[in-house]
Amino acid sequence: MVNTVKMKKWSIYILGLALFFSPLTYPNIRYLDIGIYVGIYFIVAMGLTVLLGYAGQISMSQAAFFGIGAYASGLLSSKWGMNFWITGPLGVIFAGLVGYVVGLTSVRLRHGYLAMATIAFQIIFNVLVFEWVELTGGPAGLGGIPVPSIGVFKIDTEFKYFYFVWIIALGVFLFSRNLVSQRIGRVLVSLRENEMGANSIGINVARYKLKVFTLSAIYAGIGGVLFAHYSRFISPLSFSFHFSFTFLVMVIIGGIENIWGAFLGSVFVTLLPELLRFLSSFPLLPLGLRNVLTNYTYNLIFYGLLVYLFIVFLPKGIHGFGGTFLTKR
């Protein structure tokens, strides 16, 4: 029994290493692009898994924190010409600070009211980015964001950026896995299961709620900074409410009860549009349906239906469906 668990664990590590080094053997820009987005979404989705799956607090404003990271770093580096290694951390810190302030609502509110409060914040962010044209460029977007560089070494190709993103993602992953497997992870689960009970055994519920909310905002901020410096152009459309919903989709479909679920979910959400585009290339389909399959907006229809079906039939997501294969738990 122990042996098979160990074997499975090792097979996962080997698979991970193989994926991690696969760009070395076959550097295809399209696959690297997908890999980079999986990495970025993975970081954000991990924050939401810790927040929603472990601590049981809902946030519908992850795209806003993602956008705060992206806009803070993007503005500082493109308009004031600051170095990525200053603007990136500043963007993350700023996202965390705003997350702390929004998290104050999570101390007093629960469930539906908290979801409404975070949606309200998401709308505030969208209105600000859209209407404050002088600062953000408004609907026209913000361009000219420089690539990160260390001295003369520029992280300017997909190949380099892939490793840049995934080294950070692995760091965040290890941090989160240690976090949830230790005392604080059990504290978070106690918040989810029984807030009053947690309070009665001396856990400072408000403090932990605030902490975990800020942490998820920081993760989203990291993702946002990486996104801004990769795509080098950001516009309000990338940070809409629908995008917040997409992060929720990743977490639910991947599996809410484990950090690995965030990975599976971000892979799924990144690959589904590709799969649909592939399906749309079949010549037998009517043109209307083909257009639907290639349009990104309509992916949200699939996401919504899938989330509903997963919640009703497979509440533990792909991760739960695959059994305990991916983890030792």
Add this chain to the structure above:
Amino acid sequence: MATSDVLQIIFSGLTIGSIYALMALGFHIVYITIKNLNFGYGMFVVLGGLIGYTLVTQFHLHFSIVLLFIVVIGGLIGLLFERFIVRPILDRSILTFIICTLAIGEVIENGTSLFWGAEALPVQVFTNNVPLNLSGLKIFPQNLWIIGLTILTVAGIKIYFNFTLAGKAMRAAANNRWAAKLCGINPLKVSCFSFISSLALSFLAGMIISPLTFAGGFVGIHYTVKGFTGAILGGMASSTGSILGGLVLGIIEVLLKGFVTTRFTDGFIMLILLFLLLVRPEGLIRVEGEE
């Protein structure tokens, strides 16, 4: 500022507020019966507006018939929504319900853009568009229609809840689910009726507001939050509170647009919502025995 200006602002505030009152009432009905929030609500408002648009432009029906149709279709969709979407998750956790209604809302919103396109569509007013002039006060017929229909609907809902057996049963179940069950009130029927009336209200609201704001165009979640803000402002647990809250929210919105900013209005309303949630989540009218 002249008196007529103040009256003008109050009047247009009441018009917008009527819509928010209808939406808040829809939130309230679901909230009292199953103690949860329907996050897809605003998307149903948009859907109602779009179906109304199609009935008017494609089938050339008279607007009064369209109104009737809209309420019936809304009720039917409410029935289907309750039966196939809500019932499988009725006994699950609150978070499950939130996420599921959000997901279905996204399906509806993006599904509407499949049929009607992503752009908001202009809808013609019900009768004519010549303003009546009452000593400097300009009153558009559409605004009168909105306010009049809202008053009628609210009166109908009030009569239903206070004077009919079915309405009283719903209130009883809202008050104490177990005691009502002992008296032979089927809680499943109650949730069914609450969704039928709630979604019929949302369709009606979408239909009558669409001449002012256009139909469609990815504003569903804004409607959800604004309807909720109205309900929170007045008191989620009280129907009078929800209606009053909606009306007050409409006046606040018009005041913001008129005197503060037209660009950041929605942002300010969201700030008001956050403030209300933190300071007085039970609203202006508190109901005894509610948490």
